Amino acid sequence: MGSVLREENGTIRQGILLCTNPRCQCEYPIIDGIPIIVADLRTFISQNISAIASRCDFTAEIESLIGDCCGPGSDYNVRRQYLSTYAFDHYGDLDPLEPGLTPEAPGSIVNLARKGLALAGPPPQGPILDLGCAAGRTSFELAHAFGEMVLGIDLNLDMLRTAAGALHEKSVSYPRRRVGMAYDRRGFPVDFPGAEQVDFWACDATALPFAPGQFSLATSFNLMDCVGSPYDHLLALAKMLKPGTRAILSTPYDWSVSATPVESWIGGHSQRSQNRGASEPILRSLLAGGGHPMAIEGLALVAEVCDWPWSVRLHDRSRVQYSTHLAVVEATGALPAETAP
Numbered sequence: 095m096g097s098v099l100r101e102e103n104g105t106i107r108q109g110i111l112l113c114t115n116p117r118c119q120c121e122y123p124i125i126d127g128i129p130i131i132v133a134d135l136r137t138f139i140s141q142n143i144s145a146i147a148s149r150c151d152f153t154a155e156i157e158s159l160i161g162d163c164c165g166p167g168s169d170y171n172v173r174r175q176y177l178s179t180y181a182f183d184h185y186g187d188l189d190p191l192e193p194g195l196t197p198e199a200p201g202s203i204v205n206l207a208r209k210g211l212a213l214a215g216p217p218p219q220g221p222i223l224d225l226g227c228a229a230g231r232t233s234f235e236l237a238h239a240f241g242e243m244v245l246g247i248d249l250n251l252d253m254l255r256t257a258a259g260a261l262h263e264k265s266v267s268y269p270r271r272r273v274g275m276a277y278d279r280r281g282f283p284v285d286f287p288g289a290e291q292v293d294f295w296a297c298d299a300t301a302l303p304f305a306p307g308q309f310s311l312a313t314s315f316n317l318m319d320c321v322g323s324p325y326d327h328l329l330a331l332a333k334m335l336k337p338g339t340r341a342i343l344s345t346p347y348d349w350s351v352s353a354t355p356v357e358s359w360i361g362g363h364s365q366r367s368q369n370r371g372a373s374e375p376i377l378r379s380l381l382a383g384g385g386h387p388m389a390i391e392g393l394a395l396v397a398e399v400c401d402w403p404w405s406v407r408l409h410d411r412s413r414v415q416y417s418t419h420l421a422v423v424e425a426t427g428a429l430p431a432e433t434a435p
């Protein structure tokens with residue numbers, strides 16, 4: 095800890111972390127209680143400055159007026175849409191204004207996470223990493239299920255703020271998209287057993303700032319097709335896990351070039367090849383014993399379900415229904431080459 099600049103109710107709201115390696119000595123800020131620990135801090139801060147500097151105290155009316163002025167497709171409205179989608183999926187079942195929603199509903203993230211946990215087998219003993227945690231519900235689920243420390247990691251600050259609000263304020267407040275640029279502000283209390291074991295950090299799931307072999311479980315729900323390098327994400331998973339522990343991965347393989355260059359997609363191209371462009375066999379072949387020339391010997395497939403539902407709400411009259419590939423992998427202890435001692 096370099097300096098604590100603002101502390102509220104035992105939480106450091108603003109501060110600066112300092113790398114103790116004398117050859118590094120980089121500073122990393124804590125903003126709104128969220129440590130930002132990324133490799134290229136200057137680029138991250140400058141690319142995310144509108145989220146970092148955004149105000150959360152506007153009335154719904156001012157927020158709506160700003161949204162109308164910025165227009166559809168603007169950074170402001172894209173960020174609102176994203177937040178609307180994930181806050182709804184993560185916390186809608188706790189909103190008194192959504193009486194029909196339950197966490198068990200097929201397609202919900204809680205339902206998907208619970209299926210993954212059932213597939214993963216024995217409970218982990220030790221810290222858990224929830225990669226691409228978005229608004230944070232799965233991190234709370236993991237802490238409740240296992241009573242272990244859970245670190246939720248994401249790069250989206252709007253979502254991390256929502257997650258941090260659920261943790262520190264015990265409340266969720268978000269703009270719920272109704273239609274077009276019309277959003278209704280929703281706010282309600284939440285209280286998750288075991289929440290004191292949870293924290294949320296801004297870190298890159300393809301370049302994690304932890305020493306190898308620290309975690310007893312990692313989850314990556316619907317993240318792999320959102321990162322620049324799915325392969326580096328798998329390598330990072332292999333490095334983070336203690337030997338013999340497991341990771342739960344789900345993905346709808348919904349590739350887009352805005353997130354992942356085509357060269358890095360796992361399947362989804364080159365349909366002239368033996369796998370006819372399918373993603374699932376390529377993922378299997380990339381794991382230990384899978385026969386891919388770049389197979390990650392540190393991760394072995396132990397269980398999978400090829401079609402578990404996950405749905406994403408866009409607005410009152412639109413949802414995307416995904417069918418995810420849910421897989422459990424085990425850390426074999428064979429560290430990727432560059433981390434091997």
Ligand SMILES: C[S@@+](CC[C@H](N)C(=O)[O-])C[C@H]1O[C@@H](n2cnc3c(N)ncnc32)[C@H](O)[C@@H]1O
Pocket residue numbers: 180183203225226227228229247248249250253297298299300314315316317320321322
């Ligand atoms: C499709 S959403 C899934 C969110 C959540 N896991 C769920 O299933 O509801 C993908 C999430 O990954 C985050 N993300 C994308 N790239 C990331 C990266 N390199 N490191 C960490 N998080 C990332 C996004 O900000 C987003 O919150």
